[in-house]
Amino acid sequence: MPQHDAQARLAVSTVIFALSPETDGDGVERPSLRVPLVRRLREPGLGRWALPGGWLPVHESLDAAAARTLNETTGLAPRYLEQLYTFGDPDRSPGERVVSVVYWALVHSDEVERAVSDENVRWFDEDDLPDLAFDHAAIIEYALRRLRTKLEYSGIAHALLGETFTMAELRGVHEAVLRKRLDAANFRRTMEASGTLVDTGERLAGTRHRPPALYRFDPAHSPVASPSPASAAPQHAASVTAPPAPRPGTHSKDTP
Amino acid sequence: MPQHDAQARLAVSTVIFALSPETDGDGVERPSLRVPLVRRLREPGLGRWALPGGWLPVHESLDAAAARTLNETTGLAPRYLEQLYTFGDPDRSPGERVVSVVYWALVHSDEVERAVSDENVRWFDEDDLPDLAFDHAAIIEYALRRLRTKLEYSGIAHALLGETFTMAELRGVHEAVLRKRLDAANFRRTMEASGTLVDTGERLAGTRHRPPALYRFDPAHSPVASPSPASAAPQHAASVTAPPAPRPGTHSKDTP
DNA sequence: CCAAAAGTGTTTGTTTTACACCCATGG
DNA sequence: CCATGGGTGTAAAACAAACACTTTTGG
Secondary structure, rough: OOOOOOOOOOEEEEEEEOOOOOOOOOOOOOHHHOEEEEOOOOOOOOOOEEOEEEEOOOOOOHOOOHHHHHHHHOOOOOOEEEEEEEEEEOOOOOOOOOEEEEEEEOOOOOOOHHHOOOOOOOEEEEOOOOOOOOHHHHHHHHHHHHHHHHHHOOHHHHHOOOOEEEHHHHHHHHHHHHOOOOOOHHHHHHHHHHHOOEEEEOOOOOOOOOOOOOEEEHOOOOOOOOOOOOOOOOOOOOOOOOOOOOOOOOOOOOOO | OOOOOOOOEEEEEEEEEEOOOOOOOOOOOOOEEEEEEEEEOOOOOOOOEEEEEEEEEOOOHHHHHHHHHHHHHOOOOOEEEEEEEEEEOOOOOOOEEEEEEEEEEOOOOHHHHHOOOOOOEEEEEOOOOOOOOOOHHHHHHHHHHHHHHHHHHHOHHHHHOOEEEHHHHHHHHHHHOOOOOOOHHHHHHHHHHHHEEEEEEOOOOOOOOOOOEEEEEHHHHHOOOOOOOOOOOOOOOHHHHOOOOOOOOOOOOOOO
């Protein structure tokens, strides 16, 4: 198998979204979206923040590489993982041609406390991003667009919450992502009609008002409108086969 | 700039869609979708049909590489070109790890007659595809899904027609792609409301019935619902900066 | 009993769908 | 003058948005 002329190098990166921990214990505060970034430890772009990622190993699938680097960076398993776009402008990385297959992921807010965060890995608020290396600012902007668009026709919001959640919490996610207030009554009806929610029968106690019902996401009715029964190639999958184990090990890789 | 361990090779391929020439001179027959394929001239997959494409040159952008290989294969310039997905399963190509960035394109039926077609390049009907190399059958199926989905919320159908077209021709494209009959009256209204069509004032003579108006696509109002004014990274562009010149030269490259 | 959010009902306006019907042309 | 699609009108149904109102808890 001949290895011909000079080739571009292949990297895999992921835009990871999670909800900020509620500032108020009552869940009243509107949460906001956060993204973990790693500090670059070498040139080019030394010291600036970048998306977690790494070079693609020869024997690893793209999806697996995305899930792995995500786990190595944050210590989390993605609840949702989907390929976003492949960025390959010849000059997006100075010195060397790098093509990046970029994924986007949603992780549970439950587990975010468990997430890695040190000098070289930090979570940034969606609208308070630092100076970013390469074209990563544009990539995050694009991922945000995709998240917002997809939220409106697909029930992925639950992937940002825990196992069970109240209707208000789910609405809070939509409001935070879409950056607009939603009518509680109509939102409830829309969600109930979608068939993706199951009432657990339990309700959340300890509020200073009527206790809300707790729902669970129904994986059976998830992608809802998949036209073909035997689906085609890319499994724009929700729940991903989790990586080996949340082990915050060799994080902060350097890759455009 | 260190070139480390073994890497995957990067290819760019394109699923090209065009309409079959009308069998009836009156435009009554429903057209169907066709895809050009190239015969593989070497192993792996020798003799089988595959998507046009080639290895990514180090200094060429992904978009440019897609447009170029498209032109080299068919002799056409794409009217619409958009990145589809990146396929990179470790075993999708026997022997060597190949990652393919796949694009999809629409070309004018006007120019299809000008298209290359010989022993090693042939156009196949959407539902009469031959035995395909690698995972290309799944890729085409996925591209079809994308085309169908995108047609319903975006006015790209005109990219399959000529400069001017009648409302019935445009509807014919939609019907051919979506594989279902559409109400002529409602279709007309939806299209007129979209604001993407301009009445040329001329009408098509020579039919055995009332002469229909000829429309032109209005590039000003094309992508319509782009939320952000200064758009983010990937320009899911319509009309593409055409490659140098339609020169049917070195076609039929070999790439997964 | 009061505040505060959960949850239900109702009204109104818009969009989608189905289909009836007139119009203009070639034969 | 008739067959054939081009083009317009319209009523019913489905959907979306706005908002009033009742319910259930903690304090």
